[in-house]
Amino acid sequence: AFKRNLVERAGKKLIMLLTRLHLVKKPLSAVKKFKIKMDEYEEGAKLIKQNPKQFIIALAYNFIQRIAFFSISFFVYISFFKAYPEIKGFNYFDLFAIQVLVALCVDSLPLPGGVGISEYLYILLFGTIYQRNGIDILGSAMILTRVFNFYIPLIVTGIIVVFKQFFELRKIGKRS
Numbered sequence: 001a002f003k004r005n006l007v008e009r010a011g012k013k014l015i016m017l018l019t020r021l022h023l024v025k026k027p028l029s030a031v032k033k034f035k036i037k038m039d040e041y042e043e044g045a046k047l048i049k050q051n052p053k054q055f056i057i058a059l060a061y062n063f064i065q066r067i068a069f070f071s072i073s074f075f076v077y078i079s080f081f082k083a084y085p086e087i088k089g090f091n092y093f094d095l096f097a098i099q100v101l102v103a104l105c106v107d108s109l110p111l112p113g114g115v116g117i118s119e120y121l122y123i124l125l126f127g128t129i130y131q132r133n134g135i136d137i138l139g140s141a142m143i144l145t146r147v148f149n150f151y152i153p154l155i156v157t158g159i160i161v162v163f164k165q166f167f168e169l170r171k172i173g174k175r176s
Contacts, residue, residue, distance in 0.1 A: 007038065072149045073099040076141055077129065086133035098125050119146075 011034045018024040048055045074095040080087060102125055106118045122142050130138040 004038065069149055070096050070099045073145050076144045080137060084135050084137060086135045087130060090129055101125060
């Protein structure tokens with residue numbers, strides 16, 4: 001259960017410590033923002049408690065989406081087999097684990113975008129797979145993986161947003 005008083009006291013003490021270390025310049029503003037975040041957290045916890053079935057469904061969808069996302073690197077890997085049989089030797093779980101590691105490293109860094117670090121880690125970790133036996137297809141593999149796990153979803157989402165806006169404007173125009 002969420003112990004608001006305990007969390008609030010601990011949060012205030014942490015903010016005061018960070019203020020003494022000159023890492024927080026406006027402690028009152030920081031405490032106010034912290035309380036707002038606590039309110040949001042509490043509201044979210046209430047929603048989950050009131051709708052556990054919807055929470056489980058959302059969790060399942062997220063789980064499936066993450067598995068699909070992390071599996072892309074494996075399908076890119078096997079797509080190169082016919083042209084480059086020299087790269088064989090890794091299984092689904094090897095590539096899945098490496099992709100999870102890349103995502104974990106990138107997602108845990110508070111960098112805007114994170115594209116540079118993502119591509120650096122991809123090159124570093126997937127180099128052992130795509131740079132073997134005199135073959136170097138790492139750049140091609142990285143670009144293909146980025147197309148499937150970033151650019152295609154971005155384009156599809158953009159198209160959906162444009163169509164939704166178009167139909168919303170049309171609906172508003174018919175009401176007038």
